[in-house]
Amino acid sequence: xxxxxxxxxxxxxxxxxxxxxxxxxxxxxxxxxxxxxxxxxxxxxxxxxxxxxxxxxxxxxxxxxxxxxxxxxxxxxxxxxxxxxxxxxxxxxxxxxxxxxxxxxxxxxxxxxxxxxxxxxxxxxxxxxxxxxxxxxxxxxxxxxxxxxxxxxxxxxxxxxxxxxxxxxxxxxxxxxxxxxxxxxxxxxxxxxxxxxxxxxxxxxxxxx
Amino acid sequence: xxxxxxxxxxxxxxxxxxxxxxxxxxxxxxxxxxxxxxxxxxxxxxxxxxxxxxxxxxxxxxxxxxxxxxxxxxxxxxxxxxxxxxxxxxxxxxxxxxxxxxxxxxxxxxxxxxxxxxxxxxxxxxxxxxxxxxxxxxxxxxxxxxxxxxxxxxxxxxxxxxxxxxxxxxxxxxxxxxxxxxxxxxxxxxxxxxxxxxxxxxxxxxxxxxxxxxxxxxxxxxxxxxxxxxxxxxxxxxxxxxxxxxxxxxxxxxxxxxxxxxxxxxxxxxxxxxxxxxxxxxxxxxxxxxxxxxxxxx
Numbered sequence: 001x002x003x004x005x006x007x008x009x010x011x012x013x014x015x016x017x018x019x020x021x022x023x024x025x026x027x028x029x030x031x032x033x034x035x036x037x038x039x040x041x042x043x044x045x046x047x048x049x050x051x052x053x054x055x056x057x058x059x060x061x062x063x064x065x066x067x068x069x070x071x072x073x074x075x076x077x078x079x080x081x082x083x084x085x086x087x088x089x090x091x092x093x094x095x096x097x098x099x100x101x102x103x104x105x106x107x108x109x110x111x112x113x114x115x116x117x118x119x120x121x122x123x124x125x126x127x128x129x130x131x132x133x134x135x136x137x138x139x140x141x142x143x144x145x146x147x148x149x150x151x152x153x154x155x156x157x158x159x160x161x162x163x164x165x166x167x168x169x170x171x172x173x174x175x176x177x178x179x180x181x182x183x184x185x186x187x188x189x190x191x192x193x194x195x196x197x198x199x200x201x202x203x204x205x206x207x208x209x
Numbered sequence: 210x211x212x213x214x215x216x217x218x219x220x221x222x223x224x225x226x227x228x229x230x231x232x233x234x235x236x237x238x239x240x241x242x243x244x245x246x247x248x249x250x251x252x253x254x255x256x257x258x259x260x261x262x263x264x265x266x267x268x269x270x271x272x273x274x275x276x277x278x279x280x281x282x283x284x285x286x287x288x289x290x291x292x293x294x295x296x297x298x299x300x301x302x303x304x305x306x307x308x309x310x311x312x313x314x315x316x317x318x319x320x321x322x323x324x325x326x327x328x329x330x331x332x333x334x335x336x337x338x339x340x341x342x343x344x345x346x347x348x349x350x351x352x353x354x355x356x357x358x359x360x361x362x363x364x365x366x367x368x369x370x371x372x373x374x375x376x377x378x379x380x381x382x383x384x385x386x387x388x389x390x391x392x393x394x395x396x397x398x399x400x401x402x403x404x405x406x407x408x409x410x411x412x413x414x415x416x417x418x419x420x421x422x423x424x425x426x427x428x429x430x431x432x433x434x435x436x437x438x439x440x441x442x443x444x445x446x447x448x449x450x451x452x453x454x455x456x457x458x459x460x461x462x463x464x465x466x467x468x469x470x471x472x473x474x475x476x477x478x479x480x481x482x483x484x485x486x487x488x489x490x491x492x493x494x495x496x497x498x499x500x501x502x503x504x505x506x507x
Contacts, residue, residue, distance in 0.1 A: 022232070023232065023469060024231070024232040024233050024253060024469065025228075025229055025231060025232060025233075026225075026228050026229055026231065027231065027232065028231075029228065053469075053470070068229050069229050069230075069231070069232070069233070069253070070229065070230070070233060070253040070254070070289055070290070072248060072251070072288065072289055073233055073251045073252070073253050073289075073465070076251045076465075077251065077465075077469055080466065080469075081469075098229070099229075110288060112248070112288060125288060126288065129310075130284075130290075130310045130311075130312055131222075131226050131290065131312035131313065131336060131337065132217065132218065132307060132310065132312075132335045132336050133217070134217070134222045134225075134226065135215040135216060135217050135222070136215070136216040136219055136221065136222060137214060137215045137216070138214065152221060152222065152225055154222060154225050154226050154229060155226070155229075155290065155312070190225060193221065193225050193228070194221075
């Protein structure tokens with residue numbers, strides 16, 4: 001943890017530094033959603049949300065978002081940009097959606113992706129099929145006030161197994177689609193596309209800053 | 210969650226799919242082997258077609274949708290999205306590709322148009338579409354018809370980036386010019402460029418197109434790809450540029466890295482070394498009018 005975040009610890013209204021992994025995919029939507037979430041929580045002052053491409057840019061971040069995109073491409077670019085070890089040892093919370101959820105797993109059904117192993121789960125890529133099977137649905141999420149969450153699943157993965165240390169937030173017949181482990185959250189769908197910021201806010205509150 | 214309440218093929222799902230391609234390279238492939246090379250190199254998706262554009266130019270005749278057998282083999286070979294080209298206006302070729310499980314359809318001027326009056330009514334489909342455009346009016350007409358993604362037309366199969374640059378500058382410049390207009394002027398301008406006024410106003414509010422905007426048509430080197438990104442493209446399509454170069458594996462990887470680090474000339478310099486020959490190029494000015502693909506569809 002950086003000296004910056006140590007200084008502001010134990011205070012709910014201070015700034016937070018969020019990095020968004022900007023190798024490929026839905027990067028600007030994640031930046032916009034976190035900026036709006038910080039504003040809603042009255043924490044936009046001293047906070048920042050910025051794209052991350054290189055290991056040095058990860059220094060001092062309290063949280064990292066791993067966006068949706070193509071998981072094989074993002075996995076290769078993580079290796080190319082020497083980010084694998086740095087993300088594995090990152091001390092902040094990680095908010096991962098879709099391709100991000102695949103990368104967070106300990107096991108993936110496909111050798112074309114090298115997962116980070118940060119959440120104890122097994123993930124199936126493209127669990128619902130091709131793009132024509134992509135769907136929107138109102139999803140009940142455990143412990144989330146305000147009713148079901150309008151979830152957007154795009155060539156989405158599911159977790160087929162989650163370890164004891166993992167809290168399952170939502171499960172549908174095909175598998176697990178939302179989990180938390182420690183400060184990390186992984187979602188098979190795209191909250192950054194729907195305008196509902198409740199999951200972003202829940203993640204930020206869990207950061208222990 | 211009740212299954213009957215699931216919604217498929219919505220505008221949000223179509224545009225969302227396109228958005229997941231951002232910062233990526235989509236590569237033209239004619240068989241499963243090419244598709245595997247593309248995936249291995251880090252392509253975000255592959256585009257299936259019968260022949261790459263430079264071969265379509267050479268061979269002439271009518272260029273049609275790819276053989277369904279080839280599409281099925283490509284879908285089996287890779288885990289990344291598979292796109293396919295159909296002729297402008299050929300809605301049955303599009304229906305066929307949708308049934309085969311193609312993830313996005315390119316209604317493309319590279320193939321021989323099937324309808325000189327109308328483009329496909331893309332809102333009728335579950336699968337999203339990408340269409341080519343040379344300027345803002347054309348881009349907005351396609352979006353109005355239901356395109357979830359736009360790409361510059363460029364001049365495919367030439368290995369010459371000049372037309373892609375012209376089209377990207379035209380689109381980005383027109384959006385920048387909207388900044389100085391009030392609502393009435395924008396409505397007037399919409400009429401002039403033959404585009405729906407509400408889409409012109411939306412571009413002005415967002416400062417960009419309402420959908421993802423890629424570059425295509427003539428990109429042959431890592432520098433070409435990075436230049437299109439610096440001009441404002443969200444990603445690039447590479448057609449003949451990879452599999453008509455002397456070392457496709459190396460060229461594919463280099464273009465992926467150049468797009469990832471498009472604003473870092475040191476990286477572009479590194480990945481551009483020792484690539485071998487780029488695809489043979491064509492001077493666009495030597496083409497006869499009927500050889501210019503970008504004039505197809507408007």
